[in-house]
Amino acid sequence: MIDNRNRDYLLGLVRELCNLSHETDWVEFKVNYREPQAIGEYISALANAAAVHGKAHAYMLWGVEDETQAITGTKFSPAAAKKGNEPLETWLLRLLTPRIDFRFHEVTHDERPIVLLEIERASRHPVAFEGVEYIRVGSTKRRLKDYPEKERALWRVFDRVNFEEGIAAERLRDEDVLLLLDYPKYFDLLDAPLPDGRAAILDALQRDRLIAPCEAGGFNITNLGAILFAKDLSDFPRLKRKALRIIQYRSNDRLEALGEQEEVKGYASGFKGLVDYINARLPSQEVIEQAFRRTIPEFPELAVRELVANALIHQDFFVRGAGPMVEIFKDRIEITNPGEPLVDTQRFLDNPPASRNEILASLLRRFKICEERGSGIDKVVSQVELYQLPAPLFEVPKGFTRTVLFARKSLANMSKEERLHACYLHACLKYVQRDFLTNTSIRKRFGIGEKNRSMASRLIRDALEAGVIVAHTPDASPKHMKYIPFWAR
Secondary structure: OEOOOOHHHHHHHHHHHHOOOOOEOOEEEEOOOOOHHHHHHHHHHHHHHHHHOOOOEEEEEEOEOOOOOOEOOOOOOOOOOEEOOEEHHHHHHHHEEOOOOEEEEEEEEOOEEEEEEEEEOOOOOOOEEOOEEEEEEOOEEEEHHHOHHHHHHHHHHHHHOOOOOOEEEEEEOHHHHHHHEOHHHHHHHOOOOOOOOHHHHHHHHHHOOOEEEOOOOOEEEEHHHHHHHEOOHHHOOOOHHHOEEEEEEOOOOOOOEEEEEEEOOOHHHHHHHHHHHHHHOOOEEEEEEOOEEEEEEOOOHHHHHHHHHHHHHHOOOOOOOOOOEEEEOOOEEEEEEEOOOOOOHHHOOOOOOOOOOHHHHHHHHHOOOOOOOOOHHHHHHHHHHHOOOOOOEEEOOOOEEEEEEEOOOOHHHOOHHHHHHHHHHHHHHHHHOOOOEOHHHHHHHHOOOHHHHHHHHHHHHHHHHHOOEEEOOOOOOHHHOOEEEHHHO
16 A cells, blocks of 8 residues: 655654664565565564564665665665556555555655555464465564464464554654544543643543553554544544444335445544434434424434444454444344454343453443443343334344344234344343343333233243243242243243
């Protein structure tokens, strides 16, 4: 990916790298070297070495002599380079696994052309080129499998790495940090006054790990800081695909979209606005009560809020090319996020959520954007029952988590599977409330009148036969029977 970043920044970085006493495991100097195969292998080796040494990036620099670090200029042009008929960068990206972000920068120093290749560090898995993983040993690249001690060290790094502490932007001046982040919203969410002076503001942001000091001077904005408080996520290339997309469709399929919105603000600074945007596009109905007309949303606003927050918090940020998404249909809402859940979907109500992003989740709890541990899905199911809607559906399409909220549907129009699922979630909700599913509670759940107790009894019998609930008091009379989820026996 050829990118034109700030020239002063790039020249400062070039000078900093050239001031190194020699090549390192995470920096490689070349003059006119242009062999595509070797460049791909270097990307693998440098990305893995950067992870071992705790660097956000590795670098390959053309136009600099290896031994003296003297700037000579280069004839290498990544924009013009090809492998066969395929552009070099496209060919490299295709053969790297997992795909990482690398960027070619072309600058001029004292009228000498220089090419800087900025390589994202490996995370979670070693980076391989054409299926082979490489590593740097001093100033040479080697196959990782030939150095088991370095391979072990790399995997130990992966065991410790988390998304939040990664670097979204580095070597920034104080004023640039404050230009990129919506820092007033940070203090607003904490109900704290805005401190006097730039130094006090930066100190507060640093305490919550939204920024961190940079070894080369200035500050780094962490992934945590950018994803929560970016004024515009597109300012952070590695995070812009994590912006929440909201798509509204005309009907119950995806054939015709009425509109699409991408929320470019950070999750914390933009959360209220995006939830308001979603709720404004949900169907509603007007109810006349005496002399007044009242608008009632088709879907519980609290449930929508909780599910959007869950999708943002529990996503797998290391899944590339995908972000959270809300799709609005006439008969349902689908909320999808990258990453499969760490908890069985059948146990969402009784198990505390296991989050990949606990630092982010903890901070959002302080901002009162998400609920205390374990109560979010309970509230969703409770709100759905209050509105007497079909039970929410939790799905796990490969590599993703999806929750579906359905519009109002009469009991007669629900399928047998929908009725069974509603009974099961009702039993789960009652169980976490230290209560039981009963004939009375089922009638209230579905809006069944007292005279139709037999209808509720049939629903319970079907759920028992399907094995989703079991009797808690098997010896009680039919009128006093109580039931619990199958896993609570």
